[in-house]
Amino acid sequence: MAPFEIRNLIRRRLRKIKKAMLATEFVFELENEPESVQTEIAKLFLSIHRAIMQLETKQLTVIRDKLKELEGDIVAGENELKQAFEKLDQIQQDLARATAFLQIVNRVISIAA
Amino acid sequence: MKLKLSMYILFFVLLTGCGSTKINQFAKFSAAGFTYTEALDELVDEVADTAIDADTISLVKARKGLKTQKERGDEIIASTKRLKNQLNVLGDLKRHVFLLKKYFLTLGRLTESEFDEAIANNASALVTEIQNFSPKLRDADINGTNINQLVNPLTNAAIRKFRLDALNEHFTEERVKTIGLALETHEALLTLLAEKIRDDQEDILAFKETEEIDRPFRNKGDLPKKWMENRKAVLSNRISLASADNAVEAASSLKKAFLALVTTNSGEANIDDVFADINEILDLVDLVKSEEL
Structure with a gap:
């Protein structure tokens, strides 16, 4: 099993435990326990929460780094597409300029004639 | 010779006409991709917001286990650092989504x-304007059709060919691999984000259920004013959250559509599926937004 999958598995199991510890039944039952047990459970809850946070952040970091590796090619691709698009824009402008120039030449010729 | 030339023109226009179907497919795919990134951007925002609330609730719950002032002081500093670290990574992901x-x-x-x-x-x-220079040019025709009348369809066909060539040149084997890999990584990202937002939201709702619904009911005295509405809201929202799993399909269907587009000549990419799955992401965002504390 890949490290990412192992983290997924552990995170999902910890989430289940955390969910059970947040349930009303558990909370109310715990209130009947001695202070020392309540403190111990609260510390355990915090440890589980910390572990989940760390696993999530690690998994998000792995994904971010993978995506970052691909960003260079995505940016290069975008620039390539932009250049093709700009070529079309350039063609349109060139045609408009050439037409305007020939219109003037035709007017000069007709006036001269 | 004249007949041959007109046949060439017709063939060229027809050939590039087929290309326009492919261009339309790319247009739909890019629209789906753009909508997907917009939805993902909103989801990341909402994941960050929910993570803060869920972390706060967990701290409140755990406070009982922190007996000394030093323990509480150390924990709040460490917790905030952990949370900021996660939010920074989410910020990096937002920058990637923007790209x-x-x-x-x-x-x-x-x-x-x-x-x-x-x-x-x-x-x-x-x-x-060129034809104005000479009557010969003005009257020039191919098979009885004036040259000027052919300019429009030929220019349109040439532009279509230019676009198609640019797209084909763009999607090299290497680039298809990159985009495919990016979308594959997005599948993992979306799965993680959907699970995280669902789990965090469930934690928040569980806390609300205990403290705002069950505890006041168990305790003596009158119930809070909006107790009935709150109970209904909490319970119905918990049921709706089960649908979060559907949202993870968006990246997967976008990848399938992309691969169908670049690896087959037919371009039979099912873009409608992509839009349906993107809607699931937006539904999830709306749902979590509506439940905010």
């Missing part, structure tokens, strides 16, 4: 035909 959004936007612009009419009109005007 991808720009890519899809540019891809879409290349497939749009906003310049086609202007180019065709300018080309036609240019030919008219």
Whole structure:
């Protein structure tokens, strides 16, 4: 099993435990326990929460780094597409300029004639 | 000779006409990609918001276990650091989503035909001006059709070919691999984000259920004013959260559509599926937004 999958598995199991510890039944039952047990459970809850946070952040970091590796090619691709698009824009402008120039030449010729 | 030339023209126009189907497919794909990144951007925002609330609730719950002032002081500093670290990574992911959004936007612009009419009109005007120089040119025809009448369809066909060539040149084997890999990584990202937002939201709701619904009911005395509405809201929202799993399909269907588009000649990419799955992401975002504390 890949490290990412192992983290997924552990995170999902910890989430289940955390969910059970947040349930009303558990909370109310715990209130009947001695202070020392309540403190111990609260510390355990915090440890589980910390572990989940760390696993999530690690998994998000792995994904971010993978995506970052691909960003260079995505940016290069975008620039390539932009250049093709700009070529079309350039063609349109060139045609408009050439037409305007020939219109003037035709007017000069007709006036001269 | 004249007949051959007109056949060539017809063949060229027909050939590039087929290309327009492919260009339309790319246009739909880029639109789906752009919408996907917009939805993902909103989801990341909401994941961050929910993570803060869920972390706060967990701290409140755990406070009982922190007996000394030093323990509480150390924990709040460490917790905030952990949370900021996670939020920073989410911020980096948002920047990546923005980059991808720009890519899809540019891809879409290349497939749009906003310049086609202007180019065709300018080309036609240019030919008219050239024809004004000589009556021979003005009367020139191919198979009885004046040259000027052929300029528009030919220019449109040439532009279509230019777009298609640009797209084919763009999607090299290497680039297909990159985009495919990016979308595959997005599947993992979306799965993680959907699970995280669902789990965090469930934690928040569980806390609310205990403290705002069950505890006041168990305790002596009158119930809070909006107790009944709150109970209904909490319980119905918990049921709706089960649908979060559907949202993870968006990246997967976008990848399938992309691969169908670049690896087959038919371009039979099912873009409608992508839009349906993107809607699931937005539904999830809306749902979590509506439940905010």
